[in-house]
Amino acid sequence: MHPAPSIIAFTALSGLGFGLMVFLGLMPGDKAPWVMGTFCLLALALASLGLMSSLFHLGHPERFIKALSQWRSSWLSREGVLAILTLAVFALYGALWVLTGAQLAPLGWLAALLALGTVYCTAMIYAQMKPVPRWHSPLTPGLFLAFSLAGGALLAGEITPALWAFAVLAALQAAAWRKGDLAFAQSGTTMNTATGLTKGEVRLLEAPHTGPNYLMKEMVFQIGRKHTRILRIAGLTLAAVLPLVAILLFEVKHTLAGLLVLSHVAGLFITRWLFFAEAEHVVGLYYGKR
Amino acid sequence: MTTLPQKTEKSLGLVIDLDTCVGCHACVISCKEWNTGNYGAPLSDQDAYGDVPMGTFLNRIHTFEVVPENRPAQTVHFPKSCLHCEDAPCVTVCPTGASYKRVEDGIVLVNESDCIGCGLCAWACPYGAREMDAAEGVMKKCTLCVDRIYNENIPQEDRVPSCVRTCPAGARHFGDLSDPTSSIFHLVEERGGIDLMPEQGTKPVNKYLPPRPKDTELDVLGPLLRQESPGGFLGWLDQQLEKL
Amino acid sequence: MTYQPKLDTSPPVSDEIRQTTCYMCACRCGINVHLKDGQVHYIEGNRDHPVNRGVLCAKGSAGIMQHYSPARLRAPLKRVGERGSGEFEEITWEEAFELAKSWLTPVRESAPEKLAFFTGRDQSQSLTSWWAQQFGTPNYAAHGGFCSVNMAAGGIYTLGGAFWEFGSPDWEQAEMFMIFGVAEDHDSNPIKMGLGRLKERGAKVIGVNPVRTGYNAVADEWVGITPGTDGLFILSLIHCLLEAGKVDVPYLARYTNAPVLVGDDGLFVRNSDGKELVWDRVTNAPQPFDAKGVKPSLYGKVQVDGVAARPVFELMAEAYRDPQYAPEAVAEATGIEAGTIRRLAAELAQAAFDKEITLNRPWTDFRGERHETITGRPVAFHAMRGISAHANGFQTCRALHVLQLVLGSVECPGGFRFKPPYPKPVAAHPKPHHKVTPGKPLDGPHLGYPRGPEDLALNPDGTAKRIDKAYTWENPLSAHGMMHMVISNAHAGDPYPIDVLFMYMANMSWNSSMNTRGVMDMLTDKDENGEYVIPKIIYSDAYSSEMVAYADLILPDTTYLERHDCISLLDRPISEADAMADSIRWPVVEPDRDVRGFQSALLELGARMGLPGMVNEDGSAKYADYADYMVNHERRPGVGPLAGFRGEDGTGKGRGAPNPDQIEAYIENGGFWLDHIPEDALYMRPFNVAYQDWAVERGLYDAPQPFLFQIYAEPLAKFRRAAEGHGAHQPPDHLRPLLMKAMHPLPVWYAPDGPTEGYPLHAITQRPAAMYHSWGSQNAWLRQIHGHNPLYVPTAVWEAEGFEEGDWATLTSPHGAITVPVVHQASLNPHTVWTWNAIGKRKGAWALSDGAPEVTKGFLLNHLIHELLPPKGDGLRWSNSDPITGQAAWYDLRVAIKKAPAQTASSPDTGRQTSPVPAAPKHLEVGK
Ligand SMILES: Nc1nc2c(c(=O)[nH]1)N[C@H]1C(S)=C(S)[C@@H](COP(=O)(O)OP(=O)(O)OC[C@H]3O[C@@H](n4cnc5c(=O)[nH]c(N)nc54)[C@H](O)[C@@H]3O)O[C@H]1N2
């Protein structure tokens, strides 16, 4: 799949923002209003920035409101509805806290739940895609949630949950790659089923057009194996292993925390890029590509 | 799935005969021509006379080779457009409801004025049957020529999709695949019509008729010529001439 | 459930439909042009039209994009830069006509042969040839000489008609269909429709072709023959059929010249009336072939007036029963297993004889014998350039026709049937004419069918009369001329220099020519005085083609939707096997540029020069325009360009006085006219009295022309005799061996000339269904399908060379080298590489960007093909064509392949031409 920057930014940033909201909602601690305010604004900014960048991906962003209508069936719609709800509830929760000092814990829990739900919906947009076997797995929401929680915990400075989250994240990411690498073959979709031609090996002789088309640009993306390996190692290291090791070895304070955030976010973007770039859509079979 | 009709009154669709398609692309261009001037936004072309021309098409012809063991390789021309699936994932993923399956005939359509151009439906389609128009920012797909097949301004016999009407080889058939009395239904029965990617669970309405057995798959022995006349060549010739 | 919007399922389609004839290719389908707000909105097939019955191909549907092409020329152009540069100024039509006239009138007055007028795939050859005749130059032809004259001439000399689009398989009744060397053909849609019908009926289709795509992909069996060897394969099939006694003896005896007696001199034995004689088994004496009640013998040496003679059948049986044609003997050369050849022969016999059709339709033959039934042999054949574009193509075409004849499957139900005005024997065709008188018309039509050496276009000193050297000993039966030699010969001044080269609708500096680079150089070459060696070039094109840049004066044509055209029975009509038909084009929209239909412009130019037939007595123009000519011109009294709606009242069919409302009547009728052939005249037409009489009535002939199919072609025997040293007309000595090799009265096979050592592969092209030669690339929709053309390489070569996806290769022929992208294909003859034809484009042409894939990755195989064979050291120029007809031998090309480093563009680079039209728009939203 084409690793569109707008979508990578959308999923990565909104994931971070919602993750932060989870921790601000569940374990706000006793932050000073201005500290809480800064955290809340950061969470809101990340989430909204992510959501806004997703609009760049749209042909008609001005109609985005229509996207909220199909929550009964569409994960994207659900994600939109939940995201708005989350933002609203969380904003209310934060505003009350900061402005009136009212620390309404249940509102925080609700916001956290909604935030998790939103991240889950985002993930399900991809996980539901049967034609993309690598995504079509419970590991996808698991991974998205782990990323969101790990990033959120780190941003919130909740080191112990972060430790666990990074461990889970590393394990899930490794599992996702392992399983993902086999997913296409296991999906049962082949050149033979795609064409219904069963009497021998099927190969593409001539593509429908000599020029490119939307489908190829959007869904057929090829990266070299060597590239993938390097990127995977870098991504996993930066996003999870490094923070994990650092937390285990050092006491995480301001500068280090800042560096770990940078490391994690860099890793997040690399792995998210890979999430798209490595994902193969079955339509590629019609173009002789996987 | 809440947004797909439980049942459609008809299942209109296409049956494509891979044994007959000569890969001429007539249906591709006819489709483009009809649909760029009719239902919804035009099908635009970017860099039309330039280095990387790229336009929106609703129907494209792929060419595959089948390489069996111990027999000559075969070439198969393979037209592909929307299959108007019964369990259309492109409909259920759509966040706006722009993508829908019509109750009366099962046609899967995009209501372009509701489409936000998110592209999700194209991802959800395993067949590559949807293309986002780069100029209009809305999703385009085969309409089964919904503005032809019921169109009272068109003579009755021409109320078929543009691609079907134009196909010189007669490799494209149109009809109600849920009607066991229809000729198209029979055709599918008789020729063992198949679903593409059945494992994707989309239950396509469109069916493909596989190529008939070819080359030495046919009667391997075949007939042989024998000289039957006892008198040799001239004897035979005399016999023949007697018949004059 | 989702909200389901209310749709208007009955929107208005258009404001108006106008019915005319497609010209995105030469198939000439009927089209309905839908207009909306005065603009072309949608084009669909005309359901009532005999050619396409409603269907339309990709090109036809893309007509709208051709019509609005950015490459359309806008006004007459006069060259201001160097030739080839593409620098022009726009001039008025008045200036254009006067300039052309000032070049042409002196030529006509002094030496009319110094005008060479050659046309491409236009369909106005009956007008252009007449114009050239009135001008008086012998140098006229259309493009047939490099296209498929082998097919045409092979057919005419054998059957009195050819495959081409002059006949058609009986799609409704054939049980078996064999198609040789066809990618698209002119009968584009009808062949596809026919294949569809065969498939529907379960008839077996066999494709004989080195490449398995298109028609060959759907064939039930693919015979992946090695190029140039079809003749061997076909003769081997005949061998098997003869050996097994599976030939239609009664048919051969009655309707072919199988029983005709051949003397020792190789010529037919005739009586004093000139009638060919056969040996009658009833009277045991020689009788004219058409005598009532003869029962001819097919074998045995007889004496007629003291001359020993044998029937053609015996000669044929002797020739083809020879073991050299046994399947085992030809298997290696053809690449077809012996067992396959035997099986196919058996299948042919099975279809022809075991599935025999009997129609209860009484008919009377030319001998006066009445037959109660017609026997059908449901095996049909079709062939085109895969057979004909070889130097042995004429004989291969003849061999295929002989195969049809031994199966008895021509002009019968289930077989191959002609379309009026065919069948038409050689005798009904003119001979070539070439007598030049300054200031006067030529003595007759240029092109015809020579009967013997006496009909060659030679001066007494043996030099060629025609610039293309058609009808010389080098290519005696060049019935379509040899357009591919014109530029080369004019440049060499051999046989003589010319003054004006006038061309129409042929991209001769590009895909239309062999040796493209060389031709570009010839067109721009200057003599010692700095003058162009070919002094003046006039060209008519409708678009900014490569050739435009090489002309001095451009007469811009309209698009096909903006002009009158005439698809005439005098030219290449649109008839069906069951009906005669012709059609028109008319301006369904008016041009928005300063362009004129070429035919109208040609008539005006003729009138300005005062050419006979084009002016009235007072010197004024006789025809206002082409439409006027179409209606009022008469070739013979009562016979004109259009056969329908003739006579004052518009009821005349084929014959009748000009009808001023004729064009209106055509438009009314959907743009065409069709007249069904009567039931009793539908089959066996060369021999069928009912057909012959009907054809005379309709003006197809002026008298009945019954004839026998010619298994043995006597004209070839005459040339052969001359080569042996007999007769008054003698070839030059160096040509005797070649004539002896090629000029067999019975079909033979010989390997094409030219080096093969070091060039192990055959290289050929195919026409893509969705492109028409070079002119499709200006089409925004079609060019997305075929924007560039890889070279397809068979598995064995692919693996041996270690090719991988995305690789490039250098392809070398004895003449040159090109470097091009390669793609692997398994369904391909192991000794063959191929590519799509005419996709490569020159930078600056066709209003395309400089980086267009057609320019960067696309390529022409033509750079590797020379119009001459490599020098043999004898100092002579041997042309790369069939020694019988002069057909350009495109597909004899031999090459070597080698992996090349990755490239950014294919080579050679032919430079850039300045575009005479404004830059094209970037994005399109058609129909918005
Ligand atoms: N390698 C290789 N070369 C081949 C062949 C092959 O098989 N392989 N095939 C050969 C054969 S059979 C042929 S027929 C030739 C064909 O070659 P061409 O006859 O050159 O065919 P086109 O490229 O279509 O070019 C015809 C020209 O006519 C112009 N034209 C189009 N429409 C109109 C019109 O309405 N009016 C006027 N005045 N001009 C118009 C086009 O712009 C173009 O410049 O190519 C030959 N060359």
Ligand SMILES: Nc1nc2c(c(=O)[nH]1)N[C@H]1C(S)=C(S)[C@@H](COP(=O)(O)OP(=O)(O)OC[C@H]3O[C@@H](n4cnc5c(=O)[nH]c(N)nc54)[C@H](O)[C@@H]3O)O[C@H]1N2
């Ligand atoms: N779409 C489209 N239609 C066209 C044209 C076009 O450009 N585009 N051009 C028109 C013109 S001008 C012409 S002349 C006709 C020509 O019509 P075709 O004769 O169909 O044209 P080609 O593409 O030359 O096809 C030659 C075929 O012969 C095969 N072949 C080559 N060598 C051999 C051989 O030795 N033996 C056998 N058995 N096969 C061989 C090739 O693989 C190819 O399939 O088409 C006309 N129709």
Ligand code: SF4
């Ligand atoms: S028009 Fe018919 S034959 Fe041609 S590509 Fe389409 S389906 Fe195949």
Ligand code: SF4
């Ligand atoms: S083919 Fe694709 S676009 Fe069409 S209904 Fe099925 S899933 Fe949807």
Ligand code: SF4
């Ligand atoms: S692109 Fe349009 S039709 Fe497709 S899912 Fe998005 S909104 Fe729905």
Ligand code: SF4
């Ligand atoms: S049914 Fe209509 S929209 Fe669909 S492929 Fe055919 S022509 Fe195109």
Ligand code: SF4
């Ligand atoms: S075959 Fe195609 S391009 Fe040729 S005349 Fe017919 S519709 Fe037009």
Ligand SMILES: [Mo]
């Ligand atoms: Mo041609």
